[in-house]
Amino acid sequence: MSFTRRSMLKATLAAFPAHGVARDLGQLAPPVPVDAARAFLADQVRLLPGSPFHVRQELHRTGVLASYDPDKLLYHYRALAKLPQKAGIEKGYDGWDSEFLRGHMTGHYLSAASRMAAATGSLRFRDRVNYLVAELAACQKSLNQDGYLAAFSTAAFDQLEGKPGADAGGIGVPYYTIQKIMSGLLDAHAYVGNQQALDVATRMADYFGKRLARLDAGQVERIFRTDGSRNPQNEFGAMSDVLTELYKIDKNPRHLDTARMFHRAWFVGPLADGEDRLGGLHANTHIAQVMGLANAANVDGNALELKASENFWRLVVHRHAFANGGTSVNEWFDQPGVEAGPSIDSGKVLPPTTAETCNTHNMLKLTARLFERDRRAELADYYERALYNHVLASVAPDSGAMTYFTPFHGDFRTYLNGSYCCTGSGIENTARYNEGIYFHKDDALWVNLYIPSELSWRQAGIVLRQQGDITRGDPVRLTVVKPGARAVTLNLRVPAWVAGRVTLRINGKPQPVDAQPSTYIALRRQWRAGDVIDLTLPAGLRLEQAMDDASTVSLFHGPVLLAGELGRQGMPASDVGDKDAWLKIAAVPVPDIVGKSGNPADWLAPVPGDPSAFRFKDAGPANGIVVRPLFDLHHQRYxxxxxxxxxGQYGPTPGAVTLK
Structure with a gap:
């Protein structure tokens, strides 16, 4: 049986009721403990040379992330706390970090630098993190407001709460920025071992817990009701997630109670019933919200939250995602099933404002939360798709510059020159590449991603080295460097995209495997130093139909989304600028593919010397165009x-399309 993205959509629709009754979030099923796996922290996984992930991480380690000045990041915090600035520091970073998101980059930087210190062993980033934490603690002490810490005054929250005469001073989404600061502090604690960071974050959590507790139910509902605007001024980020993370450290129930104040019945209840009310909502507001919902559910097994977070993931991935795993048009969720048709953005078709990077940054976090509770390959398949084809593709391989949107149809990327939200998540992304490759629970290890790396599984005493770049057609080789003292199970993912017989050898000896797509091969034994596992995952060309138009397709080779080179016609001299700088420049026409079949192998030929590139042949107007991985195609239209x-007909021939 062959599958298409449209058949998957129909199956997903059938699985959910057309209507549901929103439940009172107070009526929860008894908690059931979640049997959770865990991703390895960045200090236990090192990327090895030989992949585009290592190249881009190094670009940020030595360039982009290294270029930030900690004292400039602290400028607005010191100004509010009335502390002196360091010599030569006259202002903060231009753009959003000095405007309505004032101070958010400091939180992002703490998260990025803490992970980079752990992921690469960099003492420079460790020292910068410790310096920033100490200075933020000094600002918190100088403010002397019961633990409050921010780069803007409490008037921003007074205005949000509706206090007469309150003036936020241009601050738009205060809880969003608070979350970034708190998350950065908790990352400093987790990855650098900074206890002061935990103390500062705890005092912040206590301040906001008390502040919210003073409000009545109507006030809280008004503050956190976000379905009235596509870009809500009360966007609250992943407050639930960071407060749940704090609860997991200190076990203070007040922090989990405060986290759940961000789980609103109007949103969570219908999700638990499988309703898709996402169209028109601000995507990143609610992806971040559900990330916290999933985290809290994993803590105590809350049945409603478990169901709602799982349903949300399925709805986004199967009804609201583009071919690269990204979502949103101009930051909003479109109506269910819209992909290549008229969009929520004034009816435009595939405008240049598709797939905001922050969305996928948080979708990867959500996917990891779900995998903790349910180790199914479908989750890892999506994680791989979105990581390779959106998060990796959002970073220029020559400069490390980052993008806000990822266009899909005759446009070009704009590389950001300011302190946007996607700049902040962008500097975090490269330091997070190490995470998501491996998960563990008890004596079992899951290898979810095939990225050259070395894992030090300290609890089991195992060191495992992985080699081979599957984006270039390499086989995967796993070498047991250090075996540990007991038998363990290695679960090797068989991706959904495999296009032939999977083969497995251990120490050169073929092993019998029944390797179905989107499953795992389980290998249990007492491993020995020097054991070698060779895994071949045959990749093939395939196409995928858009959910709403069978004649519109995207092209893949294995896990990699291919993009066609369309040149620089009409582009500015520099593609660096404001996130909206070039949106009014028209896209160039995209030639049709006119081929004899729906099998891309009939009209794509390998480019000699480049195993990841193909050229159209016998494809009518598209003839001669080269396609290559989207993550490798930059600084031109595509x-x-x-x-x-x-x-002779628009739309692939039956049976030619494989499942997304």
Missing amino acids: AVYWRLSAA
Whole structure:
């Protein structure tokens, strides 16, 4: 049986009721402990040379992330706390970090630098993290407001709460920025071992817990009701997630109670019933919200939250995602099933404002939370798709510059020159590449991603080295460097995209495997030093139909989304600028593919000397265009979606399309 993205959509629709009754969040099923796996922290996984992930991480380690000045990041905090600035520091970073998101980059930087210190062993970033934490603690002490810490005054929260005469001073989404600061502090504690960071974050949590507790239910509902605006001024980020993370450290129930104040019945209840009310909502507001919902559910097994977070993931991935795993048009969720048709953005078709990077940054976090409770390969398949084809593709391989949107149809990327939200999540992304490759629970290890790396599984005493770049067609080799003292199970993912017989050898000896796509191969034994596992995962060309138009397709080779090179016609001299700088420059036309079949192998030929690139042949107007991985195609126009006429009709021939 063959599957298409449209058949998957139909199956997903059938699985959910057309209507549901929103439940009172106070009526919860008895908690059931979650049997959780854990991702390895960045200090236990090192990226090895030989992949685009290592290249981009090094660009940020030595360039982009290294270029930030901690004292400039502290400028607005010191100004509010009336502490002196360091010599030569006359202002903070231009753009959003000095405007309505004042101070958010400091939180992002703490998260990025803490992880980079752990992921690469960099003492420079460790020292910067410790310096920033000490200075933020000094600002918190100088403010002397019961633990309050921010780069803006409490008037921003007074205005949000509706206090007469309150003036936020241009601050738009105060809880969003508070979350970034708190998350950065908790990352400093987790990855650098900074106890002071935990103390500062705890005092912040206590302040906001008390502040919210003083409000009545109507006030809280008004503050956190976010379905009235596509870009809500009360966006609250992942406050639930960071407060739950704090609870997991200190076991203070007040922090979990405060976290759940951000789980609103109007949103969570319908999700638990499988309703799709996402159209028109601000995507990143609610992805971050559900990330916290999933985290809290994993803590105590809250049945409603477990169901709601799982349903949300399925709805986004199967009804609201583009081919690269990204979501949103101009930051909003579109209506269910819209992909290549008229969009929520004034009816435009595939405008240049598709797939905000922050969304996928948080979708990866949510996916990891779900994998903790349910180790199914489908989750890892999506994680791989979104990581390779959106998060990795959002970073320029020559400079490390980052993007806000990822366009798909005749446009080009704009590389950010300011302190946008996607700049903040962008500097975190490269330091997070180490995470998500491996998960563990008891004596079992899951290898979810095939990225050259070395794992030090300290609890089991095992060191495992992984080699081979699957994006270039390499086989995967796993070498047991240090075996540990007991038998363990290695679960090797068989991706959904495999296009032939999977083969497995241990120490050169073929092993019998029944390797179905989107499953795991389980290998249990007492491993020995020097054991070698060789895994071949055959990749093939395939196309995927858009959910709403069978004649619009995207092209893949194995896990990699291919993009067609369309040149620099009409582009500015520099593609660096404001996130909206070039949105009014028209896209160039994308030629149709006119081929004899719906099988891309009939009209794509390998480019000699480049195992990841192909050239159109016998494809009508598209002839001669080179396609290569989207993550490798930068500084020019490109196409990800194509109109296909196969065998004289628009739309692929039956049976030619494989499942997303």
